[in-house]
Amino acid sequence: MKLLDMLKRSSRNLLQSKMRTLLTASAIAVGGFTLTVTLAAATGAKQYTSKIVAANFDPKAVMVAKDRALFEGSTQSGPKVYNEDLGTVYGMQVKQLTPQDVAKIKKIPHVTNVLENYQTDTQFITRPGVKRYTGTLNVYNKGQKPEISAGTLDRGVPDGTVVLPEDYLLLMLFDGPKDAIGKTIQVQVRQAAGATKVFSYKIAAVSTRSSLEASFSPTSLLLSSDDAKMVNDFVNKGTVNEGKFPTVTVTTDGNPADVKEALRRAGYPSLTAEDAQKIIFQIINVLQAIVLVFGLITLIASFFGVVNTQYISVLERTREIGLMKALGMGRFAVSRLFIIEATIIGFIGAVVGSGLAILLGTLLNPFISNKIHFGDQSLLVFTWWQVVALIAFLMLVTTIAGLLPAQKAAKLDPIEALRTE
Amino acid sequence: MIEILDVQKVYGRRENAFVALKDITCTIPSGSTVAIVGKSGSGKSTLMHIMGGLDSPTQGEVRIDGRALGTMKRPEIDRFRAHELGFVFQSFFIEGNQSCYQNVSLPLEVSRTNILERKALITKALSQVELVDKISVKAKLLSGGQKQRLAIARAIVNKPKLLLADEPTGNLDSATGEKVVDLLFDLNKDLGSTLVIITHDTELAARCDMQIHIKDGTIQAITHKKGKR
Numbered sequence: 001m002k003l004l005d006m007l008k009r010s011s012r013n014l015l016q017s018k019m020r021t022l023l024t025a026s027a028i029a030v031g032g033f034t035l036t037v038t039l040a041a042a043t044g045a046k047q048y049t050s051k052i053v054a055a056n057f058d059p060k061a062v063m064v065a066k067d068r069a070l071f072e073g074s075t076q077s078g079p080k081v082y083n084e085d086l087g088t089v090y091g092m093q094v095k096q097l098t099p100q101d102v103a104k105i106k107k108i109p110h111v112t113n114v115l116e117n118y119q120t121d122t123q124f125i126t127r128p129g130v131k132r133y134t135g136t137l138n139v140y141n142k143g144q145k146p147e148i149s150a151g152t153l154d155r156g157v158p159d160g161t162v163v164l165p166e167d168y169l170l171l172m173l174f175d176g177p178k179d180a181i182g183k184t185i186q187v188q189v190r191q192a193a194g195a196t197k198v199f200s201y202k203i204a205a206v207s208t209r210s211s212l213e214a215s216f217s218p219t220s221l222l223l224s225s226d227d228a229k230m231v232n233d234f235v236n237k238g239t240v241n242e243g244k245f246p247t248v249t250v251t252t253d254g255n256p257a258d259v260k261e262a263l264r265r266a267g268y269p270s271l272t273a274e275d276a277q278k279i280i281f282q283i284i285n286v287l288q289a290i291v292l293v294f295g296l297i298t299l300i301a302s303f304f305g306v307v308n309t310q311y312i313s314v315l316e317r318t319r320e321i322g323l324m325k326a327l328g329m330g331r332f333a334v335s336r337l338f339i340i341e342a343t344i345i346g347f348i349g350a351v352v353g354s355g356l357a358i359l360l361g362t363l364l365n366p367f368i369s370n371k372i373h374f375g376d377q378s379l380l381v382f383t384w385w386q387v388v389a390l391i392a393f394l395m396l397v398t399t400i401a402g403l404l405p406a407q408k409a410a411k412l413d414p415i416e417a418l419r420t421e
Numbered sequence: 422m423i424e425i426l427d428v429q430k431v432y433g434r435r436e437n438a439f440v441a442l443k444d445i446t447c448t449i450p451s452g453s454t455v456a457i458v459g460k461s462g463s464g465k466s467t468l469m470h471i472m473g474g475l476d477s478p479t480q481g482e483v484r485i486d487g488r489a490l491g492t493m494k495r496p497e498i499d500r501f502r503a504h505e506l507g508f509v510f511q512s513f514f515i516e517g518n519q520s521c522y523q524n525v526s527l528p529l530e531v532s533r534t535n536i537l538e539r540k541a542l543i544t545k546a547l548s549q550v551e552l553v554d555k556i557s558v559k560a561k562l563l564s565g566g567q568k569q570r571l572a573i574a575r576a577i578v579n580k581p582k583l584l585l586a587d588e589p590t591g592n593l594d595s596a597t598g599e600k601v602v603d604l605l606f607d608l609n610k611d612l613g614s615t616l617v618i619i620t621h622d623t624e625l626a627a628r629c630d631m632q633i634h635i636k637d638g639t640i641q642a643i644t645h646k647k648g649k650r
Contacts, residue, residue: 001530001531002530002533004536009530319514320516323514324527324531326473326475326502326508327502327503327508327527327528328498328500328501328502328503328504328528328531328532329499329503330495330496333531415470415475415476
């Protein structure tokens, strides 16, 4: 029998038992739906991650520390041997970078700039006529692209200015973001010994909440490296942290991976934008694998469903098989007829499942993105080749499921088969 | 020409062995009409299955136009059945949910006949059994006689050299049965194909050129119609 004839006969058989075909295919569709959504969610999450990394990390930048623990997020396991470099970061005693380290790092090839990352807690932030509010100071670096509702970051953050989060606008009694630009705020900091000092900054820009800006903190003011250094030097005077900083951001004009390797040889652990992305991707991959396994388990159930349906189909059509064999249809052709039927069931199920997933996903995407603060990024991103590969995979699964019943059909003795009334 | 040489068929083994056919030897000339007559259980169906290559004899040989079926491989026998053989069964074995066209199309699909040639062949076969006006009617809507005629159309669409009919009138009333038999004999004349009918109807058997009487698996007598020897 020719392939086209087989396709016609198989489809006709499937149409004749519509309900059974549909129910078997729907089992496959459930698996197809789950797998399509899983793949789309992972793609969406990765796209989102890439956007976050692009918004927060300069791809040419490398973050350098002296203590690996800073990147690994491990907690302190016990007392350490004293070292002049030791300082406290997030309550952890870690080796910190010193100006000598910065000088060393600057000599590494392709390093164009080294920016110290200071983070300082303030006592309070205020301006004349308003209450005092808490806040922290962070260094603005060029890799960051905070979303701005007023002012400009075209020239970065010049000395003596800050980027103010929008949450302060109302508290500081500004009439909207534009009103705040050019106004002055006061920041008071305090030394461990008790001395306090007030620094004044002009507001250069107002930052807004963004779905992409991971480092956006509603209480974090961004200022220039030099200003941050002045504040930091004052606050840490006489403490173990004096003149030290946990990390520096290195700007390169070459391959960040090469710089990272050079830094490693010099004894400094570092993190590139790619590394940061890899860490997040790994988490996504693990989550995806877990959901995929569940999808595959539903597939195993539908696999046996197809085997069962096809067995019944063979039994029901024993006489027809006998006739076809009596008419000279070979074993191979008979088995192929039934295998094709199983493949078609897989195709229907896969197309229905994936189609439903794409339809629902496309309809619900704006709603989901809104709920989980994804901004204009979609959670479910359907990739055509993934969908095609999935449909092919599901067809392969049902084809394999059809092998055993097809074998039974092929082995039927035509005389026996024709005796059944 | 069909040569059946010393064919024996045994089912089961040792103490359960049952001899269905024994010492069957006969020759059927091409283009003739042959009746295999016997009671049920006499082995006549088994003989037909062996002639059609559906079953193989335990001993002996069947030669069709000089080719021994026993030496042919399975795909070869399949090809032989697809191109040179037509079957008509007592209970029709037509697919009720398919149209007459689709039913008759099956042997052409099995024998991989060119799609473009099929339509003409099917129409011709259906007109030979006077069912061409039912071409797109579902087979289950036909009467018993029409169903058997449809089965005959399916059997002759490939223009077979050998037509095997197993009790073709068994499920029909005598008037309808007679028409079907007339049709089979007409086709035998028109197509020149050998017609082998299995029957226990002596009247029908008397119309054939040759009668093979079987009892308990052996040939009792072979008789020939007058002037046909």
